[in-house]
Amino acid sequence: MIKVGVNGYGVIGRRVAYAVSLQDDMELSGIAKREPDYKARTAARNGFNIYSDNRDEFKARGIQLKGSVEELLSDSDIIVDCTPEGVGSENKKLYEKAGCRAIWQGGEEHELTSLSFNAYANYSNSLDARFSRVVSCNTTGLVRSLFPLTEIGIEHVNGVLIRRAADPSETKKGPINALEPDTSMPSHHAEDVRTIMPDLKIDTVAIKASTTLMHLQYLEVELARESSKDEVLKVWGKYNRLALVSSADGIKNTAHVMDYAKDMRRGGGDMYEIAIWNEIGVKGSRLSYFQAVHQESDVVPENIDAIRAMCGIEKEGSASIKKTDSSLKIGV
Amino acid sequence: MIKVGVNGYGVIGRRVAYAVSLQDDMELSGIAKREPDYKARTAARNGFNIYSDNRDEFKARGIQLKGSVEELLSDSDIIVDCTPEGVGSENKKLYEKAGCRAIWQGGEEHELTSLSFNAYANYSNSLDARFSRVVSCNTTGLVRSLFPLTEIGIEHVNGVLIRRAADPSETKKGPINALEPDTSMPSHHAEDVRTIMPDLKIDTVAIKASTTLMHLQYLEVELARESSKDEVLKVWGKYNRLALVSSADGIKNTAHVMDYAKDMRRGGGDMYEIAIWNEIGVKGSRLSYFQAVHQESDVVPENIDAIRAMCGIEKEGSASIKKTDSSLKIGV
């Protein structure tokens, strides 16, 4: 049993810890956290071991600690670093010193690990790797639907990303009522996709919107040859982590996607799949489509697979993906 | 085994059907639905029997029906009517004709049944009743925290209800950016509370806000005698369906309450409990407090208890409540 520690227990960390706890080939050694807040209390109630360097504050709030962050590292074979953007990279030397493997999230730069991960596209690259990085929610969404299309062949991709401005619980962040273009064109997402699919010709721009639920992405893909709606949908249909949804079925927007996710009643209402509207456009070799990305959870199964790859539990990506999907009820 | 049918499969209906499916003393005979949309598909995937009078449209969309709405009635001992406000009352004659019991939701008038239900306050009133009505989400919230205070005694209550303007999935409704007072003072909620607690002196006003997550209620209670924070919190502490939360713990707003609810990972991230901030004010006999109401789910356990009361499965409210809470992991 691989011992997995989760460092940072916010939006992603809590979900990764929960997902780890559902696997039969790994166990959660514990989670590390700075603040003794309601999230810490729930972790305790869940029976998770809590580690922190904030010993006095946790004591004052009556939350029991198992040990320090350093102790979590020595109690773990691999750490999933879910600390805030920028903090994660500073933890690298700790992990090096402790001799444990580590996975970072997409908030950190590719250069930190020189290795980025997506289960469908490059699982085997991270086999036995000491350090790797799961790409961001938006990049994961892009790779999930674009990688399958390489079966047909991709000449070029243009992506317009309408980003949720804040997660539901990030209540200090706005805007409450505005649309904000990212005037640095192209946005950084294109380059981030190429850390996974190095030869892909892709341009992206990003816009921030007053919503918390999901990112919405609009993609225009110049395929290598003429195709058809049926062919494209059939290609995507092979992949569990893509959920084809339909406006005609009443799923008209990101709120409906999340309503659908809640109705599946898998742990907290998350939407691990990328939701692609099946009302796609295909004209000759030109494909256009919309997809929605649940920024809080789409990377969760990727982290589980990255653990398996790096720790060498599963040599085949497809086998790991199958296990992960089954445990999280993805594609059921 | 009591056979429970759910008529109407939207925000409340889906949650009640799911909750029924978790009980060991009742079974879900099926759900009735008009539109063959994504909710119907998920019901089918859940293995629920689907009934509809919209036979052709369901057939066209490839969703199998068990029968008509009338057939659901004859296949059920009791119907939970979760159809839209105003539609419910028109169904009464159908239920009368079919000879089944029926529960309506708070969107319908008290006069429809002359009997309203809250598990803590008046469970026994609905014992063996043919027809009853679970009061609305806001009223359920008010009764949940006020009824326990009758142990101390209540002289008078003033409530200011800041209502979420739309449910998350009601994406056609606004406002996107406004606050709207209900200028009919007092609002109807005060009278609705008195359908459960007939002698309570209470005034309420309501304001609509641009949010989808929860209602926020501010209550000022003139108690019958001097009290203290400790006494009030201790009284509330006896009740599972009240969750004391704390700003000091990081739960600063309704988004944090829902984040906390998701983290408990009970079926879809619902918050069945009324969240009361434990930062209350008590000055002499004057108590002030804030509480948040998850309008999509707080009435769900009430419906389950109402089924037990009306079908006579449990004579004691406390026993029914215990069963319901255990099945839904309330108060864990």
Added chain:
Amino acid sequence: MIKVGVNGYGVIGRRVAYAVSLQDDMELSGIAKREPDYKARTAARNGFNIYSDNRDEFKARGIQLKGSVEELLSDSDIIVDCTPEGVGSENKKLYEKAGCRAIWQGGEEHELTSLSFNAYANYSNSLDARFSRVVSCNTTGLVRSLFPLTEIGIEHVNGVLIRRAADPSETKKGPINALEPDTSMPSHHAEDVRTIMPDLKIDTVAIKASTTLMHLQYLEVELARESSKDEVLKVWGKYNRLALVSSADGIKNTAHVMDYAKDMRRGGGDMYEIAIWNEIGVKGSRLSYFQAVHQESDVVPENIDAIRAMCGIEKEGSASIKKTDSSLKIGV
């Protein structure tokens, strides 16, 4: 003096009436309105003649009428129809019968008039026309920045339109928290642009966002030849109704654009200009840019110019535009 009547006194009607009242070559004969609400009261306070077929209700609310809608038609040389989408087309026979000219807004179909108007692009087409139609806010925005680029030459345009879901005062409309793709691709805007620029190769898609302030448009233009940022900005710089704004100057989003507009303190804080971020991308012949459209007001100067063209007061578009811009302080 041309006598101008405004039929419909909502978001657009009020602004057109106000703009008409500022011109020295036309006078506002009056406005027609159905509801005796606060807008009617303000019209009365402004000294505008009010016409309605709702005589009794206006009387009951104490607002004086000048006459019926039919009387407004006979008191006017030209009517600007600002009634709600769909209602406008039904008014055509009234205008035909009354013998007055009429302008419709972009909510109506091009087929109603077989003639659509934009001051920069096709002023002369509407000279002496009996009926014409000012294209919608979004289309006006597209034409305003694309028409000048024909100086360089346009091969093809791709537009992604992130639309405000409701106007600030349309408080019944949502969504409060969602992004909604228009899955009919391409959206109708492309065709609408071609009612003005018939030979333009353009594709558009649209997404609805939870905001009320402005539409945000992202445009990718394949120019006929290589160009440069400087050349493109210089071309646009000749046009008053384009306002080049800058993220570097602190105008980072649509809320800042509207803040800037308020600070100009022209009648109510409107933004008649299309705001183009000067942080554009030009790579070879490929131009990318963001622009924001104030849906409540960008068509107002267009309506004024359309009046002049149709009534033959000014034969030259440039002369009319100059008058209009000066009266509304556009480009000051």
Added chain:
Amino acid sequence: MIKVGVNGYGVIGRRVAYAVSLQDDMELSGIAKREPDYKARTAARNGFNIYSDNRDEFKARGIQLKGSVEELLSDSDIIVDCTPEGVGSENKKLYEKAGCRAIWQGGEEHELTSLSFNAYANYSNSLDARFSRVVSCNTTGLVRSLFPLTEIGIEHVNGVLIRRAADPSETKKGPINALEPDTSMPSHHAEDVRTIMPDLKIDTVAIKASTTLMHLQYLEVELARESSKDEVLKVWGKYNRLALVSSADGIKNTAHVMDYAKDMRRGGGDMYEIAIWNEIGVKGSRLSYFQAVHQESDVVPENIDAIRAMCGIEKEGSASIKKTDSSLKIGV
């Protein structure tokens, strides 16, 4: 002519500067600003003198300065300090050294000046004062409608303040979708009201809502004697800076109030008046009402009056108010 300098040129500073520029007994010596952003450009276009200690950055952005902040102080008889909360108090020693008078905004503590200002309630207190402070937008709203009621007599006031979470241009601030109670009960507003009306018995609580337009306040007032709707409305009717609005007239929410304000087309669409819904409740001596406060502008006329009082231009508050209201078209 009194020379007025405005230090800080954000939401309030820009409006005060504009209002000063409309008075015939004062002149705007200039405005001081840190950032050479779009607001600075508009100030320059308006012909205002700009002062800053950020000489190099202004030069780099091509915006001409008149001098340093210190020079603005020496060029001014009185400074209106509109710098961000907390910064203002640190400026006191500068103003003391420069020998000029100064007015602060409600973000600063009463203790800074030991003198707070509202034109209706205590104009004469600030006559010839060296330093004074205009109370905050919320407090100004409370005092405006409560002070007139002292004519009838007030026993006690309970106020529930639903605050806009951010100004329209404060796009970094959230929450996008939440309601947040201020669990420090009572909120600080009650005490702030007493800096103006020292003997008033008032309690307040505050809630933050996902909106940018206006604060909404709900007030319950125990009057000294029985009264009637007519009497209360008549009392308020004497005061220009209270605008009685009506749900029956179609003004149903804060967005409609701002729509109405725009329609008056006074400099940028501001709502200087407190909007009180005339659908009030009066039962015996108990008065209940809703009012909306435009946080960006209601204090603007107060600042103008405070200048007159402090500089001794007008000894009578009523005379100053009349001048101010006429210049800003308040109560027209």
